[in-house]
Amino acid sequence: MKRFWSFVIKEFYHIFRDRKTLLILFGLPVTLILIFGYVIRSEIKDANIAIYDPSKDEITKDISNKLLASDYFNLVENVQNIQEIDDIFKKGVVREIIVFESDFARKLEQNGEASIQLIADASDANTANLVVNYTRAIIFDYMNELNRNNPNPLQILAEPRMVYNEEMKGAYMFVPGTMALILMLVSALMTSISIVREKEMGTMEVLLVSPLKPAQIILGKVTPYVTLSLINAVTIILLGYFVFGVPIHGSVFLLLAECMLFILLALSLGLLISTLTSSQRAAMFISLFSLMLPTILLSGFIFPVENMPEILQWLSVIVPPKYFIIIIKDIMLKGVGMSFVWKETLVLIGMTTIFILLSIRKFKIRLD
Amino acid sequence: MRNYTENIIEAENLVKKFGDFTANDRLNFQVKKGEIFGFLGANGAGKTTAIKILCGLWLPTSGNIKVAGFDVYKQREKIKRNIGYMSQKFSLYEDLTVKENFRFYGGIYRMRSGDIREKTGFFLKKLDLEKSGDTVLSSIPLGWKQKLAFSIAIMHDPKIVFLDEPTGGVDPVTRRQFWDMIYETAHNGITVFVTTHYMDEAEYCDRVSIMVDGKIEALDTPGNLKEKFRVESMNEVFIKLARKK
Secondary structure (H helix, E strand, O other): OHHHHHHHHHHHHHHHOOOOHHHHHHHHHHHHHHHHHHHHHHHOOOEEEEEEOOOOOHHHHHHHHHHOOOOOOOEEEEHHHHOHHHHHHHOOOEEEEEOOOHHHHHHHHHEEEEEEEEEEOOOOOOHHHHHHHHHHHHHHHHHHHHHHOOOOOOOOEEEEEOOOOOOOOOOHHHHHHHHHHHHHHHHHHHHHHHHHHHHHOOHHHHHOOOOHHHHHHHHHHHOOOHHHHHHHHHHHHHHHHHHOOOOOOOEEEEEHHHHHHHHHHHHHHHHHHHHHHHOHHHHHHHHHHHHHHHHHHOOOOOOOOHHHHHHHHHHHHOOOHHHHHHHHHHHHHOOOOHHHHHHHHHHHHHHHHHHHHHHHHHHHHHHO | OOOOOOOEEEEEEEEEEOOEEEEEEEEEEEEEEEEEEEOOOOOOOOHHHHHHHHOOOOOOOOOEEEEEEEEOOOOOOHHHHHHHEEOOOOOOOOOOEHHHHHHHHHOOOOOHHHHHHHHHHHHHHOOHHHHHOOEEEEHHHHHHHHHHHHHHOOOOOEEEEEEEOOOOOOOHHHHHHHHHHHHHOOOOOOOOEEEOOOOHHOOOOOOOEEEOOOEEEEEEEEHHHHHHOOOOOHHHHHHHHOOOO
């Protein structure tokens, strides 16, 4: 144990003495989460909309006025013909088209129910979502006012419809996505660099000649990074929760356990990379290109996997963060338990095992 | 000249092959306790391979080899606990202070904290670096770093210390001081197994072996070797042997 702790203490010295490492470890997660958070959650103001109002009665006019009176919307066009909708979106100016039913007021009075369709350009999924939510909130407000003194409440149904990206996947993923990115970066990149640095400096040789067992060297190397990665994961979850209101519906314990699993996976990848190369620079490039880029591009973090060309969809199957993001999203947003994420969890466990076995093999080959 | 009797390293027909290539071809030698043993050879002659085997890093292909009384096949852990090692690459941590380096290496050899402190104080005093204990290693001159690395390699009182080209890139004055440290170490009973490219350093060894193409071509005291080849210096011995091929 004494050997092990001497080693861990030494690793912490390395980490805390190097400003660049510290910055990557602690500055980066906070910065990234704030950037992604604010980019994705940006307020809408003067979003361009168009209105199709075939009934043109008191109520539809009231609703239109109320929408436009808010600062959020800016009327660009009054649509005359329902067929024009596609062309209007294609011009790319209008974010949302509000389509009232014909005979809106009459239907509302007679049936107690009338509907408005909110068609949004979801090629920018995030803005579409925001615009639709704002619109619904205003319509809901208006409905409540109408119903205040009414014994038979009236229903205005605001039905959102997204065009170009109907399922709205990809939005509100920034917390799981950033978490995957940062854990990958901290665990894999930093571990591989710190191991390769020992090779480069020649200290690895001395460690191997010492009574330390290879497993002790590796454990000593990764322990500090496991600790720091866990701290990072918690920071990200807390930031997401308190700053951006991203809920945690599921079990916090399960969430942390899955984070831990992903950290182990990233560490084993880092180990594997460190056995492939003996220069810090090469380790960094391999990490960046084989880990960071797929995490950003192929995991579904920013670009929904469903919208990718088929080849890339196949490629994304072997990208570990994809599964992690699904798990985290399910636990945090949907509040599901292990019975829903066991498949993804198994995939991650399988991948971790393979990477660890591979790196042990490589490490041994290097020794004999 | 001291009288060496006890064998601390025994190598009998040491062979190491990498595929078809034979890096070490039936090496036979003994190193006596407390001796300064020079292990010479041109680059690629197989010195590093042999050292790695003696240190318990690599397994030999065949041969009977004992280091500090332990078998290199079965007792590598025990060997590792009883040797010190300093490589040709500089091997302390640049971003740790002098004392932290001592503490780390002492720790991985399971020394007690009190002993580590005592040894640290002892070596710092000896190297006249008492004021630099808390200095980060990167701001200490190379010559001193080399001496520190050597001190750390022997701080756990190993039976043998392996020095793989310890004086590469060091000025002549420091080299001389370094060899004083080696003498002192050997005098205290620690066997010194050293490789070098400097033939003047070979003259300081009690005995030297010269490897050519994976084989030991000569093994004796520098004096006897010079006499045998009828030359004035180890340098000439070395060149004569290397040319023979």
